[in-house]
Amino acid sequence: MLQDILKIIFAILAGGLIGIERENVHRPAGFRTHILVCVGSTLVMMTSEYIFAIYYKGHANIDIARLGAQVISGIGFLGAGTIIKDGATVKGLTTAATLWAVACIGLAIGIGYYKGAFLATAAVYLTLIFLKKFEVRFVSKGILRTISVEGQNLRSSIQKIDSILTAHSVTIKDIKFVHEENEKVIYKALVLPDAPLNQLITDLYLIEGVIRVTFE
DSSP states (O other): OHHHHHHHHHHHHHHHHHHHHHHHTTOSSOHHHHHHHHHHHHHHHHHHHHHIIIIITTTOOOOTTHHHHHHHHHTHHHHHTTOEEETTEEEOHHHHHHHHHHHHHHHHHHHTOHHHHHHHHHHHHHHHHHHHHHIIIIIOSOEEEEEEEEESSGGGGHHHHHHHHHHTTOEEEEEEEEESSSEEEEEEEEEOTTOOHHHHHHHHHTSTTEEEEEEO
16 A cells, blocks of 8 residues: 555656646646646556456466556547647647656556656656757757737838848748738747847838837
């Protein structure tokens, strides 16, 4: 009984640790979701052990990993729910991967492979926390940003706006034109991590009719 309690506590800690990071970056699957996935997969392996020990040991051949295999394939439906296509980009892939990893960690905890579960939890958490900065600095060609240019008579100035963005090494992925109180051009664009945004904003304000420039 004590060992079962410790397994569930370990699952809560492992899933919660990874879930906190996802919660902090406002991902669709956060703290509680990761805990539930880890605890659930832990219980699956504990149940497999229980079935084997109570009903089949010494009486029949049974694959104790069969239920766990269904968790690994079945977690896909939950991961798919976190993946969102937004214009030219796809969001949620990292969160889907962490859900799958947390499920695997839970399976390791449930079967008693604590060393592997601990090392995997540490590896996933450190990857999420520390390698993001490395990826932005050395791997990514740019950061996807939303650039909104608001003003009067912008239709005639779109070519100028595009030229300025290109001159500042901004790669345009998607454009949307909105006509509200003022005209607004919304760009989805890749911006280099070390791009001089102040100069870019200054150049955009020099275009006749531009009232406001915002970045998200």
